[in-house]
Amino acid sequence: MDNAGKVLIAQGGGPTAVINQTLAGIVLEARKFPRISNVYGALNGVEGIVNEDFIDLTQETSHNLEQVALTPSSALLTTRIKPNENYCKEIFKVLKAHDIRNFFYIGGNDSADTVRIVNEQAKSANYNLCAIHVPKTIDNDLTENDHTPGYGSSARFVVQAFSGINLDTKALGGVYIGVVMGRNAGFLTAAASLAQKFPGDGPHLIYLPERKFSLEQFLQDVKIVHDKYGYCVIAVSEGIKDAAGTPIISTLKNNLDTDSHGNVTMSGTGALGDLLSEYIKDKLAINRVRSDTFGYLQRSFLGCVSDVDQHEAREAGERAVHFALWNRQTEGSVTIQRTGYYSVNYHLTPLELVAGKTRYMPDEFINQTGNHVTDAFKFYVRPLLGSGLLSPAQLRSPRVPKLLLPNS
Amino acid sequence: MDNAGKVLIAQGGGPTAVINQTLAGIVLEARKFPRISNVYGALNGVEGIVNEDFIDLTQETSHNLEQVALTPSSALLTTRIKPNENYCKEIFKVLKAHDIRNFFYIGGNDSADTVRIVNEQAKSANYNLCAIHVPKTIDNDLTENDHTPGYGSSARFVVQAFSGINLDTKALGGVYIGVVMGRNAGFLTAAASLAQKFPGDGPHLIYLPERKFSLEQFLQDVKIVHDKYGYCVIAVSEGIKDAAGTPIISTLKNNLDTDSHGNVTMSGTGALGDLLSEYIKDKLAINRVRSDTFGYLQRSFLGCVSDVDQHEAREAGERAVHFALWNRQTEGSVTIQRTGYYSVNYHLTPLELVAGKTRYMPDEFINQTGNHVTDAFKFYVRPLLGSGLLSPAQLRSPRVPKLLLPNS
Numbered sequence: 001m002d003n004a005g006k007v008l009i010a011q012g013g014g015p016t017a018v019i020n021q022t023l024a025g026i027v028l029e030a031r032k033f034p035r036i037s038n039v040y041g042a043l044n045g046v047e048g049i050v051n052e053d054f055i056d057l058t059q060e061t062s063h064n065l066e067q068v069a070l071t072p073s074s075a076l077l078t079t080r081i082k083p084n085e086n087y088c089k090e091i092f093k094v095l096k097a098h099d100i101r102n103f104f105y106i107g108g109n110d111s112a113d114t115v116r117i118v119n120e121q122a123k124s125a126n127y128n129l130c131a132i133h134v135p136k137t138i139d140n141d142l143t144e145n146d147h148t149p150g151y152g153s154s155a156r157f158v159v160q161a162f163s164g165i166n167l168d169t170k171a172l173g174g175v176y177i178g179v180v181m182g183r184n185a186g187f188l189t190a191a192a193s194l195a196q197k198f199p200g201d202g203p204h205l206i207y208l209p210e211r212k213f214s215l216e217q218f219l220q221d222v223k224i225v226h227d228k229y230g231y232c233v234i235a236v237s238e239g240i241k242d243a244a245g246t247p248i249i250s251t252l253k254n255n256l257d258t259d260s261h262g263n264v265t266m267s268g269t270g271a272l273g274d275l276l277s278e279y280i281k282d283k284l285a286i287n288r289v290r291s292d293t294f295g296y297l298q299r300s301f302l303g304c305v306s307d308v309d310q311h312e313a314r315e316a317g318e319r320a321v322h323f324a325l326w327n328r329q330t331e332g333s334v335t336i337q338r339t340g341y342y343s344v345n346y347h348l349t350p351l352e353l354v355a356g357k358t359r360y361m362p363d364e365f366i367n368q369t370g371n372h373v374t375d376a377f378k379f380y381v382r383p384l385l386g387s388g389l390l391s392p393a394q395l396r397s398p399r400v401p402k403l404l405l406p407n408s
Numbered sequence: 409m410d411n412a413g414k415v416l417i418a419q420g421g422g423p424t425a426v427i428n429q430t431l432a433g434i435v436l437e438a439r440k441f442p443r444i445s446n447v448y449g450a451l452n453g454v455e456g457i458v459n460e461d462f463i464d465l466t467q468e469t470s471h472n473l474e475q476v477a478l479t480p481s482s483a484l485l486t487t488r489i490k491p492n493e494n495y496c497k498e499i500f501k502v503l504k505a506h507d508i509r510n511f512f513y514i515g516g517n518d519s520a521d522t523v524r525i526v527n528e529q530a531k532s533a534n535y536n537l538c539a540i541h542v543p544k545t546i547d548n549d550l551t552e553n554d555h556t557p558g559y560g561s562s563a564r565f566v567v568q569a570f571s572g573i574n575l576d577t578k579a580l581g582g583v584y585i586g587v588v589m590g591r592n593a594g595f596l597t598a599a600a601s602l603a604q605k606f607p608g609d610g611p612h613l614i615y616l617p618e619r620k621f622s623l624e625q626f627l628q629d630v631k632i633v634h635d636k637y638g639y640c641v642i643a644v645s646e647g648i649k650d651a652a653g654t655p656i657i658s659t660l661k662n663n664l665d666t667d668s669h670g671n672v673t674m675s676g677t678g679a680l681g682d683l684l685s686e687y688i689k690d691k692l693a694i695n696r697v698r699s700d701t702f703g704y705l706q707r708s709f710l711g712c713v714s715d716v717d718q719h720e721a722r723e724a725g726e727r728a729v730h731f732a733l734w735n736r737q738t739e740g741s742v743t744i745q746r747t748g749y750y751s752v753n754y755h756l757t758p759l760e761l762v763a764g765k766t767r768y769m770p771d772e773f774i775n776q777t778g779n780h781v782t783d784a785f786k787f788y789v790r791p792l793l794g795s796g797l798l799s800p801a802q803l804r805s806p807r808v809p810k811l812l813l814p815n816s
Contacts, residue, residue: 011579014580015575015576015579015580017572038808040808041803041805051813052808052810052811052812052813053807054807054808055803055805055806055807055808056805056806056807056808057803057805058805059805059806060803060804060805064801064803064804067799067801068801068802068803070798070801071575071798071800071801071802072572072575072576072800073572073575073576073578073579074575074579075802075803076803077578077579077580078579078580080580093812094812097811097812098808098811159710160709160710160711160712161705161709161710163480163710164425164480164481164704164705164707164708164709164710165704165705165708167423167479167480167481167482167708168423168480168481168704168707168708169704170481170485171419171423171481171482171485171486172422172423172485172486172488176704271679271682274679290703290704291703292701292702292703292704292705293700293701294700294705295698295699295700296572296573296576296577296584296698296700297569297572297573297700297702297705299576300572300573300575300576301568301569301572302567302568302569302571302572302798302800303568303712303797303798304568304711304712389711390478390710390711391475392479392480392710393472393475393476393478393479394476394479394483395449395463395465395468395472395476395483395484396468396472397449397463397464397465397466397467397468398463398464398467399461399462399463399464400446400448400460400462400463400464400506402460403460403505403506404460404501404502404505405459405460
C-alpha cells in the first residue's frame with residue numbers, strides 16, 4: 001500500500017508514566033522515512049483531530065523528544081471521548097483533508113475501537129490509510145497482550161507505596177486500607193503483593209474485582225490477621241463488588257446508614273476506603289484504622305518508573321512504525337508477547353481481537369480463598385517492575401532480658 | 409560527667425523516610441566508644457522503655473544497619489503516647505535498673521518534652537544521665553531549626569507528586585485538589601510550589617494553615633485560574649481553618665448539608681478533599697473535579713528520598729553521640745542551622761527552647777494574597793529536596809494551520 005504522506009499521532013484515555021515513550025518512539029522512527037513528509041500530533045486525542053488541533057512534531061528537537069519521553073502523562077493531552085460512527089466520519093474527513101496516510105492512536109481498548117471504525121471508513125472510501133493502535137493502560141486489561149505499557153510503572157508505584165505502608169502501619173499498629181485503581185481488572189492491586197519481603201509483612205489481604213467481595217468474610221480476614229500480627233495492611237481494588245454485582249461502596253453506604261450504633265453517619269461521596277475503615281472500626285472495635293486512595297498519584301508520579309516498562313513503551317511505538325512503513329501493513333493493534341523470563345516480542349494483531357474487550361486476572365493468579373495472589377502471579381509481575389527496586393531491611397538484634405518485669 | 413554504661417535509643421511520633429538514618433548514626437557512632445557497654449533500642453518508643461522491651465543493637469551487623477538506614481518508617485517502631493510526670497518516673501526507673509547513662513530520643517516537639525522531664529527527674533535523683541533529643545518531623549515545625557530531618561524527603565514526594573498531577577490534570581482538564589499533611593505548619597504543602605516549571609504550570613493555588621481560609625476567596629481563585637488555563641491544580645494543607653479558627657472540614661460539612669441544591673448530602677467522615685471538590689462542583693459548575701489525600705504515602709514511600717535529608721538525618725544522630733560522649737554534655741536538643749547555600753551545622757540547644765513548641769511558616773514565605781508562596785520560600789526549600797530530581801519536559805512544536813475550520 002502507498003502510505004507516503006503524513007503521519008498523525010494521538011493519545012487517548014488515562015495518562016500513564018510511559019505513554020510519552022511510545023510517542024517518542026513513533027516520532028523518532030517515522031521521521032527516518034523519506035516518504036513521510038510530516039509527523040503531526042493531535043491535541044486532546046480524537047477531539048484534536050475533529051478540531052484540527054495539530055502540532056508539527058517534525059519540528060521538535062530529538063533532545064526535547066527524549067526529555068518528553070521521560071515525562072509522565074500525555075504530552076499531546078488526552079480525551080475521554082468514545083467516538084461513534086458519526087464522530088469517526090468527522091475524524092476521517094480531517095485525515096483526508098490533511099493527506100494523513102498513517103494514523104497511530106496510543107490508548108486502551110476504546111482507542112482500539114476508534115482505530116477499527118476509522119479504518120473501516122477509509123477502506124469503504126478507497127482511501128489509502130494505515131491505522132494502528134498502540135497499547136497503553138495501567139489497568140493491564142488489554143486482551144492478546146501479556147501485559148501493556150504503563151502497567152509496570154504503576155505497579156512499581158503500588159509496590160513502593162505498600163513497602164512503606166507496611167512498615168508505617170507496623171510501627172504504629174492498627175489497620176490500613178490502600179485503595180488501588182482498577183474497576184474491572186485487579187492486576188494493579190495484585191502488584192501490592194510484591195511489597196511482602198519478610199514473614200508477616202503486609203499487604204496481608206488483597207481484594208480484587210475478579211472475586212465476589214463478602215463483608216462478613218472481610219471482617220473475619222481482618223480480625224485473624226490483626227490478632228496474629230498486631231497490625232493489618234490491606235490492598236483493595238476500587239472496583240470490588242458483592243455477590244449480586246453491586247459495588248461495595250454502595251452496599252457499605254446502605255449498611256452503615258441503617259446501622260443502629262448511631263455514631264456512623266456515612267453518606268454522600270465518602271470514598272470506598274473511608275467506608276471500609278468506618279465499617280472495621282464499628283464492627284471490630286479496632287481504634288486505629290486508616291485508609292488512603294492512591295488516586296492519580298499511581299499513574300503520573302514523576303520519577304517512579306520501571307525501566308522495563310519504559311523500554312517496552314518505546315519499542316511498541318517503534319514497532320508500530322515498522323509495521324506501517326517497512327511492512328506496509330494497513331491496520332492492527334500492536335501487542336506484547338512474553339517469549340522468555342524475561343524477554344518479549346511485538347506482533348500486529350487484528351484490531352477486532354483487542355477493541356472494546358477487557359482482560360481479567362486468570363484464576364491461577366488468585367489464591368483459593370480469594371483474598372490474596374499466588375506465587376504464579378508474583379513470578380508473572382516481577383520482571384515488569386524493572387530494575388533497582390529498593391528492598392526494605394529490618395533489625396535482627398536479640399531481645400534484652402527484662403530486669404523489673406517478668407520476661408514473657 | 410561520667411556517662412559510662414549503656415546507651416538507649418527510641419523513636420517517637422510519626423515515621424519518616426530517614427528516621428532510621430538517625431538511628432544508624434547513633435548506633436554506629438556510639439559503638440565506637442569503649443566506655444559504652446551496650447547500645448539498646450526500645451521498641452515502640454517510650455512504651456517500650458516502660459515495658460522493658462529492649463533489643464541489643466550492639467549485636468546488629470553494620471551492613472544490616474546500613475540497609476535499615478535506607479528503609480523508611482521507624483525500625484524500632486513508635487508510639488503516640490505523650491508521657492506525663494508519672495509516666496516519666498516509670499521511664500526513669502527502668503533507665504536506672506538497666507544502668508542506662510545515655511538516652512537518645514528521636515522525635516518531634518513532644519519527644520523533646522519527654523526528654524526534658526526525664527532529664528529533670530534524673531537530676532533531682534542525682535543520677536548521671538545524658539538525655540538528648542534528636543529531631544525528626546515531616547512537618548518541619550520544630551523551633552530553633554532551619555529545618556528538620558524527614559521534611560526534605562516528604563517535600564520531595566510532594567514535588568514529584570504535583571509535577572505529575574500538574575501534567576495529568578492538564579491532559580484531562582478540570583480541577584484537582586491535593587491534600588497534604590500539616591495541621592499547623594504549611595511547610596510540606598508549600599513544597600508543592602517547586603513542581604511549577606513552565607509558565608502556567610500548577611499548583612496554581614496553595615493554601616496553608618498559617619492563613620485564614622475563606623471559601624468565597626477560594627471559589628474566586630479557582631474560577632480565575634480555571635478560566636485562564638483551562639485547568640486548575642490546588643495544594644491544600646489538611647489543617648486549613650476559617651477566620652474564626654474553625655477547621656474548614658467542619659465549615660464545609662455544615663455549608664453543604666444546609667445547601668438548597670439538594671444533590672449534595674455530604675456528612676460523616678468525608679475527607680477535606682472530597683468536601684472541597686463537592687463545593688467547587690456545586691458552586692462553579694465545573695464537571696471534572698478530583699481530589700487525592702496524600703495520606704501515609706508522603707511520609708513512608710519506599711525509594712522517594714532526598715539525599716541531603718538522608719545525610720543530615722545521619723549526621724544529626726552522629727552529632728548527638730558526639731555531644732554526649734566527646735563533649736560530655738548532659739542534655740539538649742540537636743538542632744540544624746543553615747550556614748551557607750547550601751551548608752549546615754549542628755548545635756546542642758536547651759531542651760526548653762524546642763520542647764512542646766511549634767514553628768510556623770514565616771510571613772516572607774507566603775504571598776500577599778495568602779494563596780501561594782514567595783520566591784524566598786522556593787530558595788529556602790530547593791536544597792532540601794536533594795539531587796537528581798527529574799524535571800518534566802513539554803513539546804514545543806509549532807501549530808499546523810487548519811484546512812477545514814477557520815484558524816483561531
